[in-house]
Amino acid sequence: MKKTTGNNLRLGLFVTVTVILFIVGIYYIGDRQQLFSHTFHVSGVFKNIDGLQVGSNVRYSGINVGVVGSIQQTTDSSVRVDMLINEGTRKFIKTDACAIIGSDGLMGNKIISLIPGISSAKTICNHDEVKTIRPISMDDIMLKVKTTADNAADISADLAVIMDNITQGKGTIGKLFMDSSFATNLDKTLINIKQGSGGFKRNMDAASHNFLLRGFLKKKHKDDK
Amino acid sequence: MINNEEITTNGSIFPLGWLDSLRVFFIEVGEISRFTLRFFKEVFIPRYEFKALVKQSYIIGYKSLPLIAITGLIIGLVLTIQARPTMAQFGAESWIPSMVSISIIREMGPVMVAVIFAGKVGSGIGAELASMKVTEQIDAMEVSGINPFKYLVVTRVMATTLMLPMLVTAADAISLVGAYVGVNLKGSISFHLFFLQVFSNLSFSDVIPAIIKTFFFGFSIGIVSCYKGYNANRGTEGVGEAANSAVVIGSLLVFIIDMIAVQLTSLIY
Numbered sequence: 001m002k003k004t005t006g007n008n009l010r011l012g013l014f015v016t017v018t019v020i021l022f023i024v025g026i027y028y029i030g031d032r033q034q035l036f037s038h039t040f041h042v043s044g045v046f047k048n049i050d051g052l053q054v055g056s057n058v059r060y061s062g063i064n065v066g067v068v069g070s071i072q073q074t075t076d077s078s079v080r081v082d083m084l085i086n087e088g089t090r091k092f093i094k095t096d097a098c099a100i101i102g103s104d105g106l107m108g109n110k111i112i113s114l115i116p117g118i119s120s121a122k123t124i125c126n127h128d129e130v131k132t133i134r135p136i137s138m139d140d141i142m143l144k145v146k147t148t149a150d151n152a153a154d155i156s157a158d159l160a161v162i163m164d165n166i167t168q169g170k171g172t173i174g175k176l177f178m179d180s181s182f183a184t185n186l187d188k189t190l191i192n193i194k195q196g197s198g199g200f201k202r203n204m205d206a207a208s209h210n211f212l213l214r215g216f217l218k219k220k221h222k223d224d225k
Numbered sequence: 226m227i228n229n230e231e232i233t234t235n236g237s238i239f240p241l242g243w244l245d246s247l248r249v250f251f252i253e254v255g256e257i258s259r260f261t262l263r264f265f266k267e268v269f270i271p272r273y274e275f276k277a278l279v280k281q282s283y284i285i286g287y288k289s290l291p292l293i294a295i296t297g298l299i300i301g302l303v304l305t306i307q308a309r310p311t312m313a314q315f316g317a318e319s320w321i322p323s324m325v326s327i328s329i330i331r332e333m334g335p336v337m338v339a340v341i342f343a344g345k346v347g348s349g350i351g352a353e354l355a356s357m358k359v360t361e362q363i364d365a366m367e368v369s370g371i372n373p374f375k376y377l378v379v380t381r382v383m384a385t386t387l388m389l390p391m392l393v394t395a396a397d398a399i400s401l402v403g404a405y406v407g408v409n410l411k412g413s414i415s416f417h418l419f420f421l422q423v424f425s426n427l428s429f430s431d432v433i434p435a436i437i438k439t440f441f442f443g444f445s446i447g448i449v450s451c452y453k454g455y456n457a458n459r460g461t462e463g464v465g466e467a468a469n470s471a472v473v474i475g476s477l478l479v480f481i482i483d484m485i486a487v488q489l490t491s492l493i494y
Contacts, residue, residue, distance in 0.1 A: 004280075007280070007283045007287075008279060008283070010283065010287050011279065011282055011283040011286065011287050014286060014287045014290060014391070014395075015282075015286075015391060017395070018391040018392075018394045018395050019391070021394050021395065021398045022394045022436070025394075025397075025398075025424075025427075025432060026429075026432065028420075028424045029424060029427050029428060029429060029432060030429070032424055032425065032427075055428060
């Protein structure tokens with residue numbers, strides 16, 4: 001009899017503990033989905049929800065404050081997303097807050113981020129609609145990447161032509177690099193300029209000692225001082 | 226119970242052809258179906274054997290807990306250790322708690338526990354009932370006015386059906402503790418943050434179908450084991466055969482039910 005009671009006690013303990021574990025697990029999952037807390041509804045209309053799902057997180061200033069309650073296609077180009085937000089955070093969310101769809105990390109799930117408005121605005125009410133910002137989709141990024149890649153391809157093709165011309169000695173830069181007679185002429189020109197400037201200096205020294213120009217040069221020297 | 230062998234008049238045993246084996250298979254399926262129907266008929270008719278049910282629940286459920294707990298702990302630990310190198314390659318180590326918890330709760334926990342349960346409990350029930358059958362204890366119960374089906378089969382099947390979900394719940398919880406230890410072997414994460422990450426990606430669609438299917442696992446293991454034991458013959462040889470086939474068919478049924486459950490879950494959610 002004593003043994004049976006002991007066995008029953010152990011069995012009862014086992015059953016109770018596992019049932020409590022199950023209930024706690026269910027509570028935590030439900031709590032994350034705002035099932036057991038006071039919530040209010042906020043909605044936003046998006047053109048493209050980019051794979052957002054019912055149950056996705058809603059963040060306000062980076063804090064999880066709610067979940068997506070429902071998603072409805074309202075017109076051919078707009079989707080209404082209803083969010084369940086924790087009642088405790090209502091006082092911080094203003095009517096001019098904006099909603100944007102982003103992702104949780106590089107590979108994470110889609111989330112809605114509520115961007116705070118100015119603090120002087122009115123506090124948001126139940127069933128209010130917030131403004132939405134069109135998210136930058138992967139397609140947009142890919143389109144820009146494609147345009148950049150096309151431009152880069154054009155530039156590299158032009159550069160190839162220029163380099164080809166240079167190696168063939170075409171154009172000024174081509175001649176500079178490839179034509180040896182051009183370099184010789186340039187060298188001679190530089191020598192001539194050097195000799196010319198030396199002669200010019202001597203002429204100017206002689207002119208400064210000439211009585212016709214002495215008055216003018218003295219006045220110029222005085223003005224410079 | 227029909228075997229895949231036939232005994233001739235001079236006592237020698239020879240195997241049946243494939244057509245006969247197919248016939249035997251269908252007869253066996255029919256007999257198990259009849260056995261299951263009888264279970265549902267008997268389970269609702271008084272008198273209810275509550276004391277025997279509690280006793281069986283203790284033996285089947287509570288006494289399986291240490292084995293299930295050790296297995297659960299190892300599953301969680303090993304799954305985490307194995308997942309880490311691949312996740313680290315993607316720089317996604319912070320996703321290990323979420324990934325491991327979903328794997329354990331949706332699939333690994335229920336199936337691994339059910340297979341171990343089929344091995345431990347299924348063989349036990351099969352051997353126990355078979356030995357009672359071959360020693361004519363079941364016949365004696367009938368003679369003394371006790372309904373052996375209600376006392377032996379209904380209580381055991383009820384106990385396996387009710388206890389397996391509880392064992393799976395306990396094993397899931399212990400596996401998550403194992404996963405926490407696994408994460409902390411090469412990294413560092415607080416207990417609180419670990420469980421926040423575990424629950425952050427779990428939803429009802431992960432937990433509820435996983436628990437519902439364990440009722441079916443428990444029921445199928447119980448009914449097959451009882452059927453094999455209750456219909457055992459050929460003396461002590463039949464006892465071993467009943468225990469063996471209870472484990473094999475029970476384990477196979479677990480995987481078949483799991484496959485159906487996964488398909489149904491993906492249709493609903």
